[in-house]
Amino acid sequence: MDLTNGAPMVQEVVEAQGHLIDSHIMEQIFDAVVEYGGRFEVEKFSIGRTNSEPSQLRLRVEAPSDEQMRMMLEHLLGLGCSPVDYGDAALVEVERDRCAPEDFYSTTNHRTLVHLNGRWAEVEDQRMDALVVVGEGRAHCRKLRDIRAGDRVVVGMRGIRVAPESKERDRLSFAFMSHGISSERQVETAVRQTAALLRQTIESGKRVVVVAGPVVVHTGGAAPLAALIRGGFVHALLSGNALGVHDIEAVLLGTSLGIRIADGRQAEHGHRNHMRAINAIYHSGGIRQAVESGRLTSGILFECVRAKVPFVLAGSLRDDGPLPETITDMVEAQEAYARQLTGAGLVLCLGSMLHSIAAGNMLPSWVKLVCVDINPAVATKVSDRGTGQAIGVVADVGLFLGLLSKVLVQ
Ligand SMILES: NC(=O)c1ccc[n+]([C@@H]2O[C@H](COP(=O)([O-])OP(=O)(O)OC[C@H]3O[C@@H](n4cnc5c(N)ncnc54)[C@H](O)[C@@H]3O)[C@@H](O)[C@H]2O)c1
Known part of the structure; x- marks a missing residue:
């Protein structure tokens, strides 16, 4: 079928390199061309002959219009397939704070290089949905809200290379990752593999960040998580107001959302307990002060304070109180999360959809x-929102944490 009604097709030559076959990137590249009404012709393909050697692909692609070519190239770039014409990346100076040129380049979370003054520079602080700001030969990701007049930002799609992560080749992660999300896998197996990843992360000098929701406390996961923090397996804790409230309620009153931890029964007037916990912390002047004064003597946040593990409680519309440490300015909370995630080697998300997707x-x-x-x-949602590296473990989080702390702490 002639998609152009006789008009000439727009052409480009693109190339990609990496583990294109076993990471299924090549089929995604071909599919993307067809999806945008285009055609492709493979000009060169050489397959990596060993498990470490990358494959090389060079394609001539055609699209029915400039606009479809632009959209196709944008999609291909995210797959690590970029136009071969390696001019420098185009830069435009921003005129007003937070107002970027319309064709600004919006980043993915993959390793990215931009061509500046004749050489490739790796973009620093890589994250998705950011702009690339260039200064003094270096390139950084920056959120739109942080763009200032005078910044020079990358526009268009020339002079940009993206390198998606290849399938893990180390055997440890490989078995785990290739199974993806499963409720049929034994929890014990997932726990053993998580424990091994955690140890590997710490041995390589990187940080383990835990993102947790209040269900950790409701399901009896507070004690094992506290043990992991005490044991030095957690380097930062990211959560919301509720985890703090229920952790403190459990320590001070023995309930979580009014339910007795000991026997799972409703405590008399238990519905007041989370408010009593917040009130106790207000009286102390804060969580840290409650630990220092001896009011708070155990629990997740107690261990964080004692072990000097930073914790961030991000506010939400659902919050009671909130606790004095809960950050209610959302931009400030996002930044506090991002600071703790910088340099992380492993992020363990436990029973919170909101905070897991955000992290x-x-x-x-x-x-x-x-x-x-x-x-x-x-x-699946975390993965679909762009965090494709997420490994899902379908399990009760209290059970998971209990097993994980048994494997690691003992
Ligand atoms: N009183 C309060 O202040 C209060 C109360 C609740 C929530 N909040 C706040 O609201 C926001 C959203 O809360 P959230 O993160 O809990 O909600 P969320 O809906 O984003 O996540 C809860 C997750 O827990 C999972 N879950 C439920 N039972 C589980 C189990 N047994 N094992 C494993 N996972 C299980 C659910 O599937 C869901 O994905 C947070 O910021 C929180 O602090 C505040």
Whole structure:
């Protein structure tokens, strides 16, 4: 079928290199061309002959219009397939704070290089949905809200290379990752593999960041998580107001959302307990002060304060109180999360859809993320929102944490 009604097709030559076959990138490249009404012709393909040697692909692509070619190239770029014409990336100076030129380049979470003054420079602070700001030969990702008049930002799609992560080749991660999300896998197996990833991360000098929701406390996961923090396996904790409230309620009153931790029964007037917990912290002047004064003597946040593990409680519309440490300015909360995620080697997301997706959005694609949730749709959602490296474990988070702390702490 002639898609152009006789008009000439727009042409480009693009190329990609990497583990294109076993990471299924090549089929995605071909599909993308067809999806935008285009055609492709393989000009060169050489297959990597060993498990470490990359494959090389060079394609002539055609699209029915400039606009379809632009959209196709944008999609291909995200797959690591870029136009061969390696001019420098085009830069435009921003005229007003937070107002970018319309054709600004919007980043993916993959490793990105921009061609500047005749050489490739790796973009720093890589994350998705950012702009690339260039200055003094270096390139950085920056959120639109942080763009200032005078910044020079990358526009268009020339002089940009993106390198999606290839399928893991180390055997440890490979078995785990290639299974993806499953509710049929034994929890014990997922726990052992998570424990091994955690140890590997710490041995390589990188940080483990835990993102957790209040269901950790409701399901009896507070004690094992506290043990992991005490044992030095957690380097930052990211959460919301509710985890703090229920963790403190459990320590001070023995209930979580009014339910007795000891026997799972409703405590008399238990519905007041989370408010009593917040009130106690207000009286102390804050969580840290409650630990220092001896009011708070155990629990997740107690261990964080004692072990000097930074914690961030991000506010939400659902919050009671909130606790004094809860950050209610959303931009400030996002930035506090992003600071703790910088340099992370492994992010362990435990029973919070909101906070897991938020943390995933801030990570570059080479940081491993394990998402434990009872609902298989949550890990899929984290993955679909661009955090393709997420590994889903479908399990009760209290059970998972209990087993994980047994494997690691003992
Ligand atoms: N009183 C309060 O202040 C209060 C109360 C609740 C929530 N909040 C706030 O609202 C926001 C959203 O809360 P959220 O993160 O809990 O909600 P969320 O809906 O984003 O995530 C809850 C997740 O827990 C999962 N889950 C449920 N039972 C589970 C189990 N047994 N094992 C594993 N996973 C399980 C669900 O599938 C869901 O994905 C947070 O910021 C929180 O602090 C505040």
